[in-house]
Each structure stands twice: as C-alpha cells, then as structure tokens.
Amino acid sequence: MTTMTSRSATTHEVPTRGPAPDFPLYAGDPVRLSGRRWAVLMASVVVAAACDLLVAVPGPAWLALALRGTLFAGIPLLTLHLVAPGTVGRLFQRLRPRAGLLAVGIAVANVLASVLVGALVSVLVGTRPNPLGGTIAAQGGLDKVLTFLAMIPQLVGEEVFTVLPLLAVLTLGMSVLRLSRRSSLVLAVVVSALLFAALHLPTYGWNVLQCVLVIGTARVILLIPYLVTKNLTASATAHVLNDWALFGSAAILG
Template identity: 40%
Template structure:
C-alpha cells in the first residue's frame, strides 16, 4: 500500500475490525509482555533473563494481534519507504530537544532521578558496549507496541462512540503517551512529574512519525535513533570529562 493511502488499522474495519474481546486479549498479552520484561531478569539473572524478557515483550503482543486478527496481525507494519525512514530520523533529535526543554522546567520545581541506563553504559567497553546498545533495538520495538497498540485501542473505542476523527486521534495520542510515561514510574523512582511530563512529552513526539506515516517502523526508527543519540551524548560527555 502506498504511504499516502495508508490509514490506521483495525479501528475502522480495515483490514479487519477487532472486537471488544479481541482488544481485551491483545491488551492482556501486551501487559503480560511488559510484566515479563520487568520480571525475567530477576527470575533468570544474567543476559539470558534479559533476552527472554525482551523477547516476550515483543512476541506476546504480536501473538495477541494474531489471535484477534488472524493473518492481518502485521497491519501496523509496512515495508518502510524512504519517506518513512527520513521522517523517523527527523523526529529523533526533535524528541531530544523537546524532552530536554521540559526536563529543565521539571528540575526547577523538583528533584529528578537519573536514568539507570547511563550508569550501565559507563561500565561497559568494547564489544560489551556494542552488544548492549544493539540489544536495545528489539526492546524499543516492544516499547512502540506498548504505545501504539493502546493508541489504536483508544481510537477504536472513541470511533465506536462516534467521536470525530481528529478528536479521537488527539485523545488517543495523549492517552497513550500518558500510559507510556506511567510505565516508566518505577524506572525513575516514582517521580510522577518526570515520568509523565518528561517521558510523556518525549513519547508525544515519538508517536508523530506513526501518525504521519501509519507505519510502526517509522516511529521505531525515531525511537531507536533518539535513544542511540542519547547514548552517544552520554559517552561523549564522559570522555570529555563532564560525566
């Protein structure tokens, strides 16, 4: 399908409408995948537990979509075009700038907590560092699923209740970003402002490539590029003596 003719899948019956029970199955497996991401490293310490958690984080929601939609489970994914790629890449630095601007405001009114990934990065070198960075890519795909699937579920619910399309998209966009921020509360020591404002703002920007292209690969590219640029900044500042 050409990029200009794409629409959000499922909510309007294209390529298939997901029933209420179907959405409940998808969301239940999405939650199970997120739980696996959090719990697997403690149940199976070491790299194996981490990889199993990431694998389940990605595969369980896809299984839910397969159960709810049959062969149409991959309707969120399209072969990425050059337009999909450059839109994704363009929004990566914009995400960093927006979240940094909000972070400055949040830090002025209260304390924030550092992202533990920074400390992990600084302990690694060479092949271990490269492997760690590369391993974040599938997890970030999972984070796109944990955002865009609720977006589509909200869009479906609002459209079913005859909400205007633009209103439904706006509410689903903000709601899914708020959920994404809330899922990061434990990462940032339960700092509500940091999770909902800083992470939530970053998520709003990261979702825009999907809103434009209707292709999950585009927002995934934006997310991976955003985080990898952030990793590079941390390592560069440390190398320059600012860490």
C-alpha cells in the same frame, strides 16, 4: 487521430494513486475485533509489560535487556497475529526514504526537546537518571555494542505497547463514545502517552512529574512518524535513533 493520441498520452502521464494509508482495526480493516478479542489483545499488552518490568534474567545486562525486550514485543505481536490476522503486516511496513527522513528528523527533534523539557523539570522538581545510562558507562566496548543492539527489541516493544492501546482507544472513541475521528485520535494519543509514562515510573524512581512531562512529551513526539505514515517501522526507527543518541552521549560522557 491526433486528438485521440494526445488524450491517450495524457491519460498515461497521470499516475494513479491508491487510497491513503489509514490506521488498522478501528474501522474493521483488515478485520473487525469483538470486545472479547480486544480484551485478549490488551491483556497480552499488560502481560508483556509485566515481563519487561519483573522478569529477572541472570547474566550480563545486554542479555537481560534483549530477552525482556523480545518478550515485551513478541507477546502482543503474536497475540495480534492470532486475533487479527494481517494486522502485524499493516503495522510494520518497509521503511521508504521519506519515512526514513521523517524518522531521523523526529529523533533529532526529540533529543532536543528531551534535553530542554528535562532541564526545566529538573529545576522545578528534580529528576532521576535512567539507570541504564550508568550501566552503559561502566561497560567494556563489546558489552556496550551488545547493549545498544539489545535496545532494538526493547524499543520495538515500547512502540507496540503504545500503538495497540492507541488503536483500542481510537476504536472505543468512535464505536462506543461516538466521537469524531479527530477527537477519538486525540484521546487515543493522550491515553497512550500517559500509559507509556506510567510504564517508566519504576525506572525513574516513581517521579510522576518527570514521567508525565518528560517521558510523556517524548512519547507524543516519537509517535508522530506513525501518525503521519501509519507505519510503525518509522516510529520504531525514530525511537531507536533517539535512545542511541541519548545513551550514546551518556556513555561518552561517562
């Protein structure tokens, strides 16, 4: 009796853990997409990016930022919901304390990296400032607050713009190119970072080196929370904190 009770207690003391989280779609979880559905999803990413870059919205800067950001994030997420039900919930999960701490740490690390890499690139080839910094510096107090709030949908859109192509390339690498999971993931990170850098070319006066080296490096760093946690909320949080810190500094310094 004593031995059985001891074993029973030991059994109850050992916590059971579920399977580690993984990236969705590439292995058919929660659904397996056909080539046509992948094409539709990637087309929605392109349309969303075009809306972010080209749609003109009259009114204050924060309103334009909020509306474009909503389209930027909303179009591909709605498409993802239609072609791959259940995947949006896999991408965006509740932010747990460890993931939150990781997001804060990555945001701080990226601010430092952006300053250092930006300074180096500025010496080598020169850099262009983000026009939003000047806009914020010239705004009144309420408009500043609204602009910072309007950044949230915009930055969520940037995370979606990064991760959906990443998942597509990961799937392509493993299913078509027959690469290993690690090689496919490295390829996916590089491609998504370059796409993200290209998205920022109009913002930075088509300065290719600045976008590839500064923005591309920042993109890889800000992607770390998602790669670790498989939770896009963590990467989005890091991205928001990063941009708030950088543009907040610009606003304070004028």
